[in-house]
Amino acid sequence: MHRLLAFTERNRKEILRDPLSYIFCLGFPLVMLIIMTLVDQSIPKEAGMTVFHIENLAGGILVFAQTFIMLFTAITVAKDRSGSFLIRMYATPMTSRDFIGGYILPMLLLYLIQALITVITAFIIALITKADLKISGLILGIVLGLPSAVLFIGFGLLAGTLFNEKAAPGMCSILISLGSFLGCIWFDADATGGVMLKICRCLPFYYCTKTVRAAMQLQFTGNAFWKPLAIVSICAVVILTLAILAFRRRMRADLA
């Protein structure tokens, strides 16, 4: 366990000392919340567009920000693999469990910091706009956003394992675009319906946003919360398992 924690600490320092992690992982959600709230204020009420109301936006941004954690996971793993640092570490008593745990734990920590910044900003905006957003809902949003955080970290670990330092960020950019668009962060697929809704329902991103939004609004009904939560949790387990298997396989190949 001490090796896993040592590697976690090394990765935490490596990530938090990269200025990009502050810009994308911590600053970006804050800026997006403010900008999209200003956009929301500019949309006439008659338009009936509620997706940018802070009670919907907060959950969407919390999930959208997780996609950048995916990007950072992929970059960290791919960068370690492209240099000789990871190979050197293979010659120490560290096991694949230490490596995988050491990559996942600091990313979860980054998520918690990011989510905290997001909900505090959302709470302040809710106070200003007199929106109905409760502290209990925001805290539950952070906790129940964990399965989707694990899902995105799994995607990042998978991309960093399968692709090199140049290709992994590109693959993640595709997932970021897919995640934000088909995750219904910027539009209401349920209101749109049709083919778009069917496509969104085929991918886990839609359920990630739905779960966190429902948790923040304290709506714990079956279709609004439990079903999406179950789907996200299953997808998170599947993707993380695939990522772990891919990483172990890559490690064995590196040592062949």
Added chain:
Amino acid sequence: MKAIEIKGLTKRYKTKVAVDHMDLTVEEGELFSLLGVNGAGKTTTIRMLSCLSEPTEGEAHVLGFDVRTQPNEVKARIGISPQDTAVADNLTVRENLEFMAAVYGKHGTQAKEKVEEMIRIFRMEEVAHTRAKTLSGGWKRKLSIAMALIGAPKLLFLDEPTLGLDVLARRELWQAIEAMKGKITIVLTTHYMEEAEQLSDRIAILIDGRICAVGTLAEIEAISGQKGLENAFVEIAGKGRTIDA
């Protein structure tokens, strides 16, 4: 006890044979150099001995443990400083050392003492709080070797430790390596003749994955009939002779 015992060790990559039926013994406490041109099989040999690459054929025992079947036992007792310095770029010198100390199970006072010892031995006080990515090549090499030593290994592998260093940094690193002589077993790969000549107790000359000569400098000179390691190396490599002193 022998530090390293190799019998018929071979590594093949599809059509290329990187190491070809190598037989070798390294005594405990020895500083042993693997000398050869680029692509001679030096790094591949070190990779196999440090459990970073599986042998295609043959046997290798490191400190009495089989590299194939007891890799965890081997890894717990060795240190390696790879050809690329392989340090954590965004960590300071001290943090890199603390990290490696923790990986080798050293905590609290024990870890702190070991880190201070390494900083003192390699005279890294002035860069202790500098991030690794901003260090010069010489400091990075020193850090890399200190990281390999912090787990108190019985056997240290140094893969081309002075590659790309200027003459002053090289001499300084030689001093650090010489200071370790006799305390632990060191296997060093190099293609610098003067480095092998200066530091080694025994030298093996590798040509195309095969050991063509092994012995002390005097023994290799006697076998080749040439004075100086460079002349001996050229003679042996030129004729492709297989000699065991």
